[in-house]
Amino acid sequence: MNMRQSQLFTKTRREAPSDEVSKNAALLIRAGFINKEMAGVYDYLPLGLRVLHKIENIIRDEMNALGGQEVLMSTLQRKELWEKTNRWNDEIIDVWFKTNLKNGGELGLGPTHEEPITNMVEQFVPSYRNLPFSVYQFQNKFRNEIRASSGVIRTREFVMKDLYSFHESDKSLDQFYEKVSDAYVNIFEKCGIGKNTYKTFASGGVFSKYSHEFQTVSDAGEDTVYINEESKVAINKEVYNDEVLFDLKIDKSKLVEKKSIEVGNIFKLGVKFSEPLSCKFKNESGEDMPVVMGCYGIGPARVLGTIVETLSDEKGIVWPKEVAPFDVHLLRLGETEEVKVKAEEIYKKLSEKVEVLYDDRDLRAGEKFADADLLGVPIQVIVGEKGLKENTLEIKDRKTGEVKNIHMDELHSIV
Amino acid sequence: MNMRQSQLFTKTRREAPSDEVSKNAALLIRAGFINKEMAGVYDYLPLGLRVLHKIENIIRDEMNALGGQEVLMSTLQRKELWEKTNRWNDEIIDVWFKTNLKNGGELGLGPTHEEPITNMVEQFVPSYRNLPFSVYQFQNKFRNEIRASSGVIRTREFVMKDLYSFHESDKSLDQFYEKVSDAYVNIFEKCGIGKNTYKTFASGGVFSKYSHEFQTVSDAGEDTVYINEESKVAINKEVYNDEVLFDLKIDKSKLVEKKSIEVGNIFKLGVKFSEPLSCKFKNESGEDMPVVMGCYGIGPARVLGTIVETLSDEKGIVWPKEVAPFDVHLLRLGETEEVKVKAEEIYKKLSEKVEVLYDDRDLRAGEKFADADLLGVPIQVIVGEKGLKENTLEIKDRKTGEVKNIHMDELHSIV
Numbered sequence: 001m002n003m004r005q006s007q008l009f010t011k012t013r014r015e016a017p018s019d020e021v022s023k024n025a026a027l028l029i030r031a032g033f034i035n036k037e038m039a040g041v042y043d044y045l046p047l048g049l050r051v052l053h054k055i056e057n058i059i060r061d062e063m064n065a066l067g068g069q070e071v072l073m074s075t076l077q078r079k080e081l082w083e084k085t086n087r088w089n090d091e092i093i094d095v096w097f098k099t100n101l102k103n104g105g106e107l108g109l110g111p112t113h114e115e116p117i118t119n120m121v122e123q124f125v126p127s128y129r130n131l132p133f134s135v136y137q138f139q140n141k142f143r144n145e146i147r148a149s150s151g152v153i154r155t156r157e158f159v160m161k162d163l164y165s166f167h168e169s170d171k172s173l174d175q176f177y178e179k180v181s182d183a184y185v186n187i188f189e190k191c192g193i194g195k196n197t198y199k200t201f202a203s204g205g206v207f208s209k210y211s212h213e214f215q216t217v218s219d220a221g222e223d224t225v226y227i228n229e230e231s232k233v234a235i236n237k238e239v240y241n242d243e244v245l246f247d248l249k250i251d252k253s254k255l256v257e258k259k260s261i262e263v264g265n266i267f268k269l270g271v272k273f274s275e276p277l278s279c280k281f282k283n284e285s286g287e288d289m290p291v292v293m294g295c296y297g298i299g300p301a302r303v304l305g306t307i308v309e310t311l312s313d314e315k316g317i318v319w320p321k322e323v324a325p326f327d328v329h330l331l332r333l334g335e336t337e338e339v340k341v342k343a344e345e346i347y348k349k350l351s352e353k354v355e356v357l358y359d360d361r362d363l364r365a366g367e368k369f370a371d372a373d374l375l376g377v378p379i380q381v382i383v384g385e386k387g388l389k390e391n392t393l394e395i396k397d398r399k400t401g402e403v404k405n406i407h408m409d410e411l412h413s414i415v
Numbered sequence: 416m417n418m419r420q421s422q423l424f425t426k427t428r429r430e431a432p433s434d435e436v437s438k439n440a441a442l443l444i445r446a447g448f449i450n451k452e453m454a455g456v457y458d459y460l461p462l463g464l465r466v467l468h469k470i471e472n473i474i475r476d477e478m479n480a481l482g483g484q485e486v487l488m489s490t491l492q493r494k495e496l497w498e499k500t501n502r503w504n505d506e507i508i509d510v511w512f513k514t515n516l517k518n519g520g521e522l523g524l525g526p527t528h529e530e531p532i533t534n535m536v537e538q539f540v541p542s543y544r545n546l547p548f549s550v551y552q553f554q555n556k557f558r559n560e561i562r563a564s565s566g567v568i569r570t571r572e573f574v575m576k577d578l579y580s581f582h583e584s585d586k587s588l589d590q591f592y593e594k595v596s597d598a599y600v601n602i603f604e605k606c607g608i609g610k611n612t613y614k615t616f617a618s619g620g621v622f623s624k625y626s627h628e629f630q631t632v633s634d635a636g637e638d639t640v641y642i643n644e645e646s647k648v649a650i651n652k653e654v655y656n657d658e659v660l661f662d663l664k665i666d667k668s669k670l671v672e673k674k675s676i677e678v679g680n681i682f683k684l685g686v687k688f689s690e691p692l693s694c695k696f697k698n699e700s701g702e703d704m705p706v707v708m709g710c711y712g713i714g715p716a717r718v719l720g721t722i723v724e725t726l727s728d729e730k731g732i733v734w735p736k737e738v739a740p741f742d743v744h745l746l747r748l749g750e751t752e753e754v755k756v757k758a759e760e761i762y763k764k765l766s767e768k769v770e771v772l773y774d775d776r777d778l779r780a781g782e783k784f785a786d787a788d789l790l791g792v793p794i795q796v797i798v799g800e801k802g803l804k805e806n807t808l809e810i811k812d813r814k815t816g817e818v819k820n821i822h823m824d825e826l827h828s829i830v
Contacts (some may be wrong), residue, residue, distance in 0.1 A: 001479065009484055009539050009548045009581075037489045043535060044487040052487075064416065069424055072459040072467075074452045075490070075555065078574050099514045099524065101571075102559045109514070109524075120450045120458060123423050133424045140490065140555065144517045156516075157491050166424075223753045 002259030002351045003046075004358040008032075010045050010396065012371050023220060024305040025151030027317055031374045033325075040156040041149025047375065048304075050325040052159070054311070055300040056138055058190045058322065059161050062183040066176075068136040068163055073116050075140055077108040085276045089260075095143035097156075109142035114273045114295060117164050119334035120280040125291055128168045136163035138300070150220065151368065152305035153261060155188060161347040163296040173268055173292050179297045182213055184264050191303055192320025196310060197263060198227050198234035203249060207270025210239070214264035214298075220222045222311045223262055261306045297400040318399050327354035328414070333365045333384035343383045346393070346411065350381070353415040373398065379414060417766045418461075418741070420774040423447075425460050428787050438564030438635060439723040442732055443676055446789045448740075455563025455571035462790065463719075465740040467574070470715040471553055473605045473737060474576050477598040481576055481591075483551040488531050492523040496530045500691045510558035512571075524557035529688045529710060530577045536696040540706055542581045546696060547591060551578035553715070565635065568676055578711040583696065588683060588707050597630055599679050606718055607735025611725060613642050613649035614679060616663060622685025624662075625654070629673035629713075635724045638677055643672040656671035676721045679713040732791030733814050742769035743829070744792035748780045748799035758798045761808070761826065765796070768830040788813065794829060805808045 010032030017036060020026045025042070028034040030319045033048030044052055063070070088108070090096055097109040110116070117135065125131060141160045148156055163180065167173040180198065181392045187198040193216050200215045210387035215234060224237040233250055237257075245252050271290040274280070280288045304323075311318045319325065328350055332343035347358045357377060359368050365384075373381050382394040395414055408411065423659060425447030435441045436603050440457070442799060448463030455670060459467055467760040474645040478485070497503040501521070503510055512524040525531070532550060540546060556575045558696045563571055577593065582588040596614065603612040608631050615630045648665055652672075660667050689695070695703045719738075724735045732739065743765055745757035762773045774783050780799075787795050797809035807820045810829055821828065 007482065007548070009486075009536070009545070009550065011539055037491070037494050041489045042488055043531070046484040046486060047537075049485055049487050067422065069461040070464055071423075071461060072464050074456045074458055074572055076452070076456050095517075097514045097522075099512045102510075103561050107512075116452060116458070120460075121424070124426055127538070130424070133422070142491070146518050157489055242443050274702050321592065322625060 001358045002347070003359065005357055006361050008046065008357075010047065012374055020151070021149050022151030022153070022309075023312075024153060024308040027308055027312055027374075028152065031317055031376070032398070033317075034152065040154070042147055042152055044154065047325045051299055053321055054325075055191060055303050056159075056161070056325045059298055059300060060138075061186055062187050063136045063161070063163060066134060066163075066179055066183055068134045070178060071137050073110070073120070073133050073137055073139055075109050075142065077110050077116065079106050079108065079220055081119055081277075082108065085115055087115065087275060095145060097142045097144045110139075111143050112121055112160075113137070113139065113162055114140075114164070114269070114293075115277065118273040118277045118279045118291075118293070121164075121166060121291070122277065125166065125281045127282050128284060132165060132167040132172050134160060134163055134165040136177065138320065150222065150305075151309075152219065152301045153309070154222070155301070158299055158301050161298045161300060165294040166279075167288070167292040167294075168283065170270070170292055173270075173294050174238050175292055177266060177268060178342055179265050180294070181212065184266065184296075184298070187298065188214060188216075188263065188303075190322050191307060192265070192323065193265075193306055193310060194302070198225065198260070200225050200234040200236050200260075201244070202236040202265070202302045203239050204268070205270075205272065207272060208268040211265060211267040213262045215260035216263050216306050216310060217258045218261050218306065218310045219259050221259040221261040221275075223260045224257060225260045226257055228254045229256070230254070261302070261309070263303055264296075264298040266296045269292065269295055312376070315370075316374030319378060321378050324376070324378050326357040326377045327379065328356045329372050329375065329380045330356050330358045331368050331372055331380060331382045332358070332360055333368065333382060335362050336385060339383060339385050339388060342388055346381070346383055349411060350415065353412075368389065381414065387411065396403060417762070417771045417773065418598060420772055421776050423461060423772075425462065427575060427583075427789055431761055435566070435723075436564050437551055437566030438727075439568060439720040442723055442727055442789075443567065443720075445733055446791070448571050448732075449567065455560055457567055457570060457571070457716075462740045466719055466734065466738055466823050467715055469738045469740075470606060470718050470769060471576070473590075474552070474602055474713055474715060475553075477602050478551045478576070479577060481578075481594055481598055483549045486550050488525070488528050488535070488552055488554055490524050490557065492525050492531065494521050494523065494691075497523065498536055499690060500530055502530065503669045510560060511632065512557045512559045525554075526556055526558050527575075528554065528577055529579070529684070529708075530553070531690045533706075533708070534575075535689040535771045536579075536581060536706070537692065540581065540694065542697050543699060543744045546706065547580060547582040547587050549578055549580040549591065551576060562709065565637065565720075566627070566724075568635065568724070569637070570716065573714055573716050576713045576715060577756060580709040580711070581694075582707040582709075583698065585685070587820050588685075592681060592683060592709055594626065595681050595709070597679065599711075599713070601627060601790055602713065603631070603678065603718075603739050606722060607737070608678070608718070608725060613640065613647060615640050615642075615649040615651050615675075616659070617651040617680070618654050619683070620685075620687065622687060623683040626680060626682040628677045628797050629677050629679035631721050631725060632673045633676050633721065633725050636675040636677075638675045639672060640675045641672055644671070645669070668806045676717070676724070678718050678721055679711075681711045682709065684708040727791070729787030730785075732795060734791045736793050739791070741772040741792045743771045743794045743796055744787050744790065745771050745773045745796045745798070746783050747773070747775055747786055748783065748797060750777050753799050754798060754803060757803055761796070761798055765830065768827075796829065
């Protein structure tokens, strides 16, 4: 969908709010992509929501390719369910938001969804013939974080893509786990952060030695990882010791320490949730067996924040093509009838092929350039009076800053 | 997107849970569209989420056609903001869910969003030149209902499409209000409940005499309306008296009393929120003026519930074409190699043109027919061994029950 910038209700601002300490939120607020509701709680404004939806759709496509079936679980959680896994306790899960029903009873706001998903699935797995399958959602999580100063990277309310898989055996889980891992590589690649994102060994649980996190190198990160840039091997500080390095056959001498942002994680749950929640199936011999599970998370808003944090420059945001709010930012310089008519014509032509934000406002060229660089659409197409005389347009690549003049007839070449 | 029914993880069930008293939820649970988390809280399973997304997209298209700009506000609400409008008080808004921040302070879960939307918009309306515009979202609302026994029609957690418009004058608001009203008529028409849905006079507020509700006639409704079926005039019981009838020039003798479900409402807010929240603009004379507002709601899940409540029959759900989870339900009867090969071929062919649910399970014909009728996909295409001999297929219209035989070559005619 295309848009005239004169119609866009948000405006850019020179300064971020003084209480905003994170680079990603400061840039996103200045560019009008998000609004700060309170510390750790942000609203998505039109440009920000477009990016969020694009990231979600990249993820959705990969989940569907895995055979994942999309569902939407509730935020409100019954105490009784979480007591079965001993996770209702605030000392076990220390980020609960809890509330009360008017007609009695305590409820929680889901910080994650293993319990209700396992409980819901239980009714649909009478037999091994019903396995394996996987279920995912884009759903809001609520976490009562004490610190919330990393912009949209760590928030008290955020959309999460959580995928859960259900299997009759560890072997089936292992195979699916590798497929999800490949899908995650694709996702971060498409989102433009593939190069700096490392599949990282992290702590496992009762049922597997290690889990994996996807960590994007960034000084804004809260995690510490040891990476081998060449071989792309990485290990989280929490499991970094000589014994583990030996076990994983990792050469310590080639590792460098980096700060990083956890953009995704994949985890073999085994029967950790299916046992206490009695999610059982009958195997080929007719015996009741607990379902073997895996879970796999990505926070689309955290990916958005990581893109801003790691790819922006001193002028503003630089969106990778696939997640940009628009493909092309068309800037009209000058207010003569001639340039207005020509710019409209180009807007219409481009709109047939790509998504265009058209800066049709009567503003000075300098303001328009600054806004365009702040907003970060990958390609700027500039229509000015000078160029019109020679029937040319300026094309600027936001990332490289490279500018070239093209003849009006070559317009199709940029799309 | 197409799907093999053997892969769908949900299954149908003969009986709804014994505690489920509403017809819509009972059918939706039996068909595997939703799962009951607790009274008034439901999860959307793959088939249900497909329908919900289709309803949302019908609404989204109409909102975009109005020039509405999509945003996504937070669930968590700051007390201070709602105190400014005197709506933090539990006696004023009696459906609040409230919770506490770990590091101090009370938060609410948004039951509606006038306050944060008005507060957010305030920074973007320096001048009358920035008006009018409109903003909408699909966002979860939380309401601490004491009674929650109407299935997905009245829930404690539900997605709402809420549109808000901002104007410099009542005249501008009035014009936009009428456009929204027309858009709502289109939406309910496309969702298949247009015929039984009435634009209904309801109580206004300080700033306008009446608001309008869209009420769908149904015995499951909680509202009472007086309607003139012929002229399509309707009035809510809450404003039904001789004075109002005279004012509206409504002929009492032609009205009949009906129960109904409120599927949408449109409301002129005037400056009710912009004044206390200081959402002001400078008019042409440079004076500060409060922004004039309207708000317009539709609950997509309530629309879904209303469709099930009003259009289903004794065999199950009957989805209108535009919101159906699939366009075609392909049923394979028999398990011979020949019928399997032919059914696969038809599945592929249909999949190129429409969304197909393919019942490829090895089950008795009777079970497949019962499931298909319960699920309610508009067109059933039946491939059986008998028909194959004559190179024919059976096509069944779910709504009318009408069955016809077509030649295999006529397959394209049904799409």
